[in-house]
Amino acid sequence: MKRLKKYKSLLCFVLLLFIPLLTTNYTQYLINIAFIYILVTLGFNLVLGYVGRFSFANASFFGIGAYSVGLLMRKLGIPFWFSLPLGGLITGAVGLLLGFPALRLHRYYLAVVTLAFTFLMKFIYIHGGGFTYGPSGFDIPVPTIGVLRFSSDKNVYYIVLVVFFLVLTLIANIIKSNIGRSFRSVNEAENAAEALSMNTRKTVLLAFALSGFVVGIAGGLLSIVLRRITPDSFGMLEIVTHFIMVVFGGLGSITGSIIGGSVISLLPELLRGSQEYQELLYGLLIVIFVLFAPKGIYGFILKYVPGVQREKLYQDVE
Amino acid sequence: MIGQILLSGVTLGSIYSLFGVGLVILYRGTTMLNFSQGEFFMLGAYLAFTFSGVFRLNYALGILFSLIIICLLGGAVFIVIFKKLMEAPHINQVLATVGLVFFFQGVARIVWGSDIRFLSPLLGHHSIEFMGFIITSQDICILTAVSIFTVLFAWIFLSTKAGKIMQAASQTLRGAALAGINVQNFHATMWIVSTGIAALAGILIGPLILVMPEMGGDIIVKALAAITLGGFGSIPGALVGGVLMGIIENMTAFYISTSLREISGFLVIIVILLIKPTGILGVRRR
Numbered sequence: 219m220k221r222l223k224k225y226k227s228l229l230c231f232v233l234l235l236f237i238p239l240l241t242t243n244y245t246q247y248l249i250n251i252a253f254i255y256i257l258v259t260l261g262f263n264l265v266l267g268y269v270g271r272f273s274f275a276n277a278s279f280f281g282i283g284a285y286s287v288g289l290l291m292r293k294l295g296i297p298f299w300f301s302l303p304l305g306g307l308i309t310g311a312v313g314l315l316l317g318f319p320a321l322r323l324h325r326y327y328l329a330v331v332t333l334a335f336t337f338l339m340k341f342i343y344i345h346g347g348g349f350t351y352g353p354s355g356f357d358i359p360v361p362t363i364g365v366l367r368f369s370s371d372k373n374v375y376y377i378v379l380v381v382f383f384l385v386l387t388l389i390a391n392i393i394k395s396n397i398g399r400s401f402r403s404v405n406e407a408e409n410a411a412e413a414l415s416m417n418t419r420k421t422v423l424l425a426f427a428l429s430g431f432v433v434g435i436a437g438g439l440l441s442i443v444l445r446r447i448t449p450d451s452f453g454m455l456e457i458v459t460h461f462i463m464v465v466f467g468g469l470g471s472i473t474g475s476i477i478g479g480s481v482i483s484l485l486p487e488l489l490r491g492s493q494e495y496q497e498l499l500y501g502l503l504i505v506i507f508v509l510f511a512p513k514g515i516y517g518f519i520l521k522y523v524p525g526v527q528r529e530k531l532y533q534d535v536e
Numbered sequence: 537m538i539g540q541i542l543l544s545g546v547t548l549g550s551i552y553s554l555f556g557v558g559l560v561i562l563y564r565g566t567t568m569l570n571f572s573q574g575e576f577f578m579l580g581a582y583l584a585f586t587f588s589g590v591f592r593l594n595y596a597l598g599i600l601f602s603l604i605i606i607c608l609l610g611g612a613v614f615i616v617i618f619k620k621l622m623e624a625p626h627i628n629q630v631l632a633t634v635g636l637v638f639f640f641q642g643v644a645r646i647v648w649g650s651d652i653r654f655l656s657p658l659l660g661h662h663s664i665e666f667m668g669f670i671i672t673s674q675d676i677c678i679l680t681a682v683s684i685f686t687v688l689f690a691w692i693f694l695s696t697k698a699g700k701i702m703q704a705a706s707q708t709l710r711g712a713a714l715a716g717i718n719v720q721n722f723h724a725t726m727w728i729v730s731t732g733i734a735a736l737a738g739i740l741i742g743p744l745i746l747v748m749p750e751m752g753g754d755i756i757v758k759a760l761a762a763i764t765l766g767g768f769g770s771i772p773g774a775l776v777g778g779v780l781m782g783i784i785e786n787m788t789a790f791y792i793s794t795s796l797r798e799i800s801g802f803l804v805i806i807v808i809l810l811i812k813p814t815g816i817l818g819v820r821r822r
Contacts, residue, residue: 272626319809325626329630330764331806331810334803461631469627501637501641504631505636505639508635
């Protein structure tokens with residue numbers, strides 16, 4: 219039984235390889251988007267859920283990732299399989315920088331400064347002139363590996379899938395390790411952690427850098443899935459959407475992030491029928507959700523669905 | 537020229553002060569930062585527009601009705617939502633206020649459409665020239681209203697029983713409850729008062745700026761910058777920070793570039809929080 223569990227993710231991966239056989243182009247596009255946003259939620263969860271810092275900077279990481287990968291591909295002609303990790307590293311560096319104010323500032327101050335930073339980035343995209351192509355954005359060249367061109371949604375899906383599983387495995391392993399434990403301890407009992415001489419500064423900085431990396435990679439994936447980036451995608455709506463995804467899924471839970479990221483990213487699709495009422499319904503949903511399922515869907519499931527066990531955080535004691 | 541800029545900066549800034557005080561009152565009284573405050577601001581302006589423009593009601597009466605309706609709305613929002621969230625983690629409270637932002641913006645778009653509306657000035661389109669500056673009647677309205685409000689509020693806060701309750705609650709909520717203060721009623725009152733203040737700010741500045749559903753988002757950011765500048769959580773800080781914010785914004789727009797007007801707020805926030813997070817007047821106990 220245990221042996222089957224180890225291969226659970228491999229099995230998932232193999233099954234998911236067949237998805238493009240069953241979908242239309244548009245559905246495939248939606249699936250790509252869902253995977254991207256699951257990564258976004260996972261990345262945000264690192265900072266918000268595990269380490270517990272009130273940062274509104276996630277949307278900026280998303281944008282910086284998308285823009286850096288897009289610009290590297292378009293302006294410098296760097297192939298995507300190099301641009302993508304590079305973009306991730308750039309965003310990770312930005313994340314690290316933002317970690318420093320996070321150490322010093324109190325909850326609401328951090329919220330306000332990360333909010334300001336995100337809007338500032340959007341301003342830079344809009345007014346960056348030739349460097350960032352301005353308010354109408356720019357097109358991304360088709361990603362290629364040698365002679366393989368990934369020009370359709372179904373082709374791009376495979377890039378998304380592989381990157382997704384690589385990053386997911388990375389995060390899952392980190393969460394399960396000592397680092398993950400230190401994330402949790404910084405959130406729940408910072409003084410105790412310090413007393414045990416855990417380096418809380420390094421932990422917070424690492425969480426921010428990692429979050430930046432993951433969300434930056436997601437942003438890079440966004441640029442090849444959308445094939446075009448505009449500054450509009452990285453403003454207030456995006457900030458709030460990320461927040462909703464994490465809280466909806468459940469703070470500090472990988473399963474929750476998967477649920478939250480996929481469901482919320484597809485929500486505009488579900489609400490498509492009532493264009494006028496979309497905004498209103500969105501707000502209403504948020505409020506209803508906060509009132510009746512505050513611990514996220516994951517928390518809801520834990521409470522009301524019998525037999526579901528809490529996610530194992532620590533490695534099994536052999 | 538610089539005098540004119542200063543003047544309009546002070547006028548604009550006093551609206552930021554007013555709105556900021558509303559934010560801080562709610563924050564100090566309930567530890568909640570209400571991101572939807574801007575929506576009450578927006579709705580106040582829209583209601584005033586509706587009463588005076590559409591129903592052709594006497595302007596003063598229209599303003600009164602708008603304020604009353606918004607205050608009732610604020611109380612209703614508390615009873616329906618935030619009363620139940622009083623013990624919830626902060627992130628959930630914040631998320632709820634954000635949900636309200638979407639909700640009210642959506643409602644405004646449906647009821648009034650997405651076009652820009654124009655609110656006519658309270659006392660008509662008059663202006664006087666004084667020592668080379670041009671002062672409009674609306675400027676005078678704003679400055680008078682905010683000054684009266686500040687004095688009134690200071691008096692209430694410092695001398696009356698209600699004010700003492702506010703002071704107690706903002707220092708220690710539990711202690712206040714132990715001393716017999718009804719915390720729920722107090723919170724409800726704070727919601728009613730702060731949303732009313734927001735609506736008043738919207739009505740006052742409506743004639744000067746574009747009335748559109750996105751108004752709320754704009755002012756919230758500027759006001760956050762203002763109260764951070766003045767010292768987060770401090771009422772005098774909100775007053776000082778608001779006026780300064782207005783001046784800074786106008787100076788930036790005129791001397792540097794108009795496109796920087798939008799982000800002047802963000803730059804201020806970032807600079808202040810990196811240099812002196814407690815703000816100008818801040819000496820917060822946190």
